[in-house]
Amino acid sequence: MSITGMSEQWVAARIKQKGDSKYIPWRSLKDAILTHLDVRKRLDVFALSIYGLVVFPKALGYVDEAVTNLFDRLDKKVTLIPVIFTETFRSLSACRRTGDGRFIECAQLLLAWFYSHFWKVDKVSYRVFFENYSPLKEIVATPRRDDISEEKWMVILQNLQEEDVEWRAPWLLPDEILYMCGNFNWVPLLGVCGAIGYAxxxxxxxxxxxxxxxxxxxxxxxxxxxxxxxYKKKIQKMSSAWKQTRRMRGLAVGPMITPKYNELWGKRINDNIPKIEETKQRKKQRAKRAEKEGKKERKKEKEKEKGKFKVLRFQAQLLMSCTSHCPRKERRKWTRSDSREIPVSKKNQCSIQHPK
Structure with missing residues (x-):
């Protein structure tokens, strides 16, 4: 984390192992933002937190170590756009393969794509394209709607027609299109945790x-x-492919779709869309798992409270047994100390020998 000014010792002392990956808690980064002497470094740590918690979220409240390694390369003029694309496509691909799961990457950017390309939602035209249009500004200005259920979103997306989607992104100027790298007939993309091919x-x-x-x-x-x-050999092969890129100019002549593509699209069958009934069942299963985990957490909290109560009860009993014999100073020593640190042989007797 050289760009943030944090030493390796600082990172090693705060890094946590969660599953098969290492993470830095947001709490530690927050403390660094509030206490770092260099104002510029405070901004760097804050930016790292945004990348780790919003752009590349992996675990709630934690920043992946791989994100910190990527963040250190920003001072070398490395762009993060292909990396964001990679992780977005990988997450969507995983959801599509399994027909279940959650999109764990930057949902805000995916929502911006929805706003930019979906001309209609639920058969109601809600926006118009302009040359100076900014989807991010519109998202910020649009009130968040939490009243749309998961089932309703599924119905909306499954019933979208071709005229409901605006394929021509207005901010893309007619220019060259990167379509091949090396011997790949597509563009290989390297991300934070993996790679994927994009055509x-x-x-x-x-x-x-x-x-x-x-x-x-x-x-x-x-x-x-x-x-x-x-995976290292594959990374090397992809990196070498980027040294030989091929581009084409985007020109529209005649219809926007060739007859063969139109025929192929008509035969396309997407059998990986879950039904609403299946979605409801999965939601119930997730709710049961969450309830089970919640019970475990509550049980742990109760055990902690019981342990604290036992310590306090022991101190109270000890104080009461010594009330008639021990001076006040000696009693204060017992009340301040933790009974778990007192040797077992001395737990039931004071340091002062009382007359029998």
Whole structure:
């Protein structure tokens, strides 16, 4: 964490092991923000917290160690945009494969994409595109709606029609499109915890270009985690591919979709969309797990309270037994001390020998 001015000793003393990853608690970073002598470093630690808690969230209230390593590279003019894309696509891909789970990356940026491309929601036109339009500013100004249930969102998304989606992103200027790297027929992306392949040729409509069927055979094998076997060789291969990039100019001539692509899209079947009944059942299962974990936490708290009560009761009994013999100073020693630190042989007797 050189960019934040924190030493390795400071990090080692505060880093926590959670599962198979290491994290830094937000509490420690918050203390550094409030107490660091260098104002610039305070801002750096605050920025690191935003990246770890909002942009790349992995565990609630903790910043992944991998995020700190990435943050240290910012002073070398490294852009985080491909990394954000990578982790977003990996999380969405995992949810799609399993048909369940939660999107654990930056939900705010994904919501910005929804606002930018969904022309209608529930058949009500709610926004108009302008050249100077900023989706982030609109999201901040839009009141948050918590009254839309998960089931209702599923109905809205499953019933979206092609005319409900605005494919032409207005802020993308007609320019060159990066579509290949090295021998890959797509763009390999390296993230914080893994890698994935992305084919820009699948979204040519966003570049105001004609959409056709691109070559994507083998793109699924491009996705892997940094914990998989042989991941270092794959990283090296992807990094070398970025030295040879290929670009094309986006030009729209005639219809936006080729006949073959339109035919392929009509045959496409997405059998990985969960039904509403299945979603309700999964919500009940998650609620049961949360309730079970809550009971365990409450049980631990009760045991802690019982332990504290036993200590206080022992001190009270000891104080009462010595009331008639011990001076006040001696009694104060017993009340201030912790009975767990007193030797067992001396727990039931005072340091002063009373006359029998």
């Amino acid at each position: 820009p040729l699948l979204v040519l409509r966003q570049y105001r270009s004609r959409q056709f069927i691109p070559a994507t055979q083998g793109i699924a094998n491009c996705e892997f985690s940094y914990k998989d076997d042989g």
